[in-house]
Amino acid sequence: MPLMRSPGEKNIRLVSLLGGLCFFLSTIEYIIPKPLPFIRLGLANFPLLLALDLLPFPSFLLLAAVKVTGQALISGTLFSYVLLFSLAGTGASTLIMFALRRSLGKERISLIGISVAGALASNGMTLLMAYFFVFRDSVYYMAAPVLALGIVTGAILGIICEFFIRQSRWYAGVESGLDLTEARKYKMNPSVSSVPPCLCEINKNKFEYFRKLRETFCFKFFGSGELAALGLLLIPALLLNPSTHGRIVQFLFFFFLSWLSGRRTNPLFTILIMFFIVFFNLLVPHGQLLFSIGPLVITSGALDAGLHRAVTLQGLFMLSKFCIRQDLTMPGIFGRIIGEAFGIFSRLSQERLMFNRKNWAEHLDRLLLSYGTEEEGEKSPLDPISMANPQTKVAGRIILAAILLLAWLPLFVALRA
DSSP: OOOOOOHHHHHHHHHHHHHHHHHHHHHHHHTSOOSSTTOOOOGGGHHHHHHTTTSOHHHHHHHHHHHHHHHHHHHTOTTSHHHHHHHHHHHHHHHHHHHHHHHHHHHHOOHHHHHHHHHHHHHHHHHHHHIIIIIGGGGHHHHHHHHHHHHHHHHHHHHHHHHHHHHOHHHHHHHTTOSOOOOOOOOSOGGGGGOOOOGGGSOSOHHHHHHHHHHHHHHHHOOHHHHHHHHHHHHHHHHTOOOHHHHHHHHHHHHHHHHHTTOOOOHHHHHHHHHHHHHHHHTSOOSSEEEEETTEEEEHHHHHHHHHHHHHHHHHHHHHHHHOOTTOOOOHHHHHHHHHHHHHHHHHHHTGGGOOTTTHHHHHHHHHHHTTTSOTTOOOSSOOOOOOOHHHHHHHHHHHHHHHHHHHHHHHHHHHO
16 A cells, blocks of 8 residues: 655655756757857756646746756766856746746646747846856847847757657546655765766776766865865955956966866867957957957957856856765755755766657656565665775865965965066
């Protein structure tokens, strides 16, 4: 006989389940190259569309918060400007989508229309944030293609969601009130995911081997809480630095730290992002004329402003990638949901190779159904390993103190100049 759950508990389980699906889709979107890191294709909105008719408004907002937090933890952007863009975009799309569904109902608006509206709201808010934080007036040059991209991706996502709902036994069961959404119960702290990968399972590729070796080193010497605290102390060192040259030095230092932590960072992609930021700032010239390239006028003020913003935003991005790990634990019900969602995300990631274009809906439906039938107390596929000892903890804190001093040094130099 299935265990009866209160409506509140069932909603929490459903939020955890859909949150894990958000994390999985976020990782897919994250590896798709984009000219600017805050541009979203909206794949992670798929669980939000599913939840429109399944969750009450407070739980729906909670799912949106879980999505934003999980994206930041997975991509390592919790301390960067990307989090602000994600919060603004997700917040706007969440409110618009829920309001449209509740006010118009299924009969008057489909998930396709809701998805398009949500994408436009998200991209519109992203453009507004980009105006204030990155591009200023040059944002008008990118508004049309960004909004057009939102219409196309929103429509495609809505079609996919409508198709899945019509095929899914899991969705039909949840909508009818059956207790099929119970997430797997990991009797563990979310920090279990902090276990570094076993080096014996690493791909023979030497670059991947050394990346995993660096990752293991950071897991051994630094705790996730210590890194997060360090990040909070390093942010002012970058933002208070008035010198563009000083910020360039800090950006390079944070890039090195990101590399040292084993996070995947593509230098060419980073340069491309910075190029776009500088280029769009050059479209609004001001200051002394340096030279011109055809119709493009290069001025000292626009170039300095573009470089200043590019190294600041990417510096925060690299700092966040170094200081934020997936095992960063959070208290209360929200922390519990994040932990369970990461457990579900781990399961989905392990089985991602079973998906293909023909059977993706059927296989996803089977996976979602399985979370309501698994035995209690099923353990995580990861076993906690305590790697730290008193000596490594002391050494790690000494290293973190040295990083703190080196990061603040360019600010001190700039203030003395």
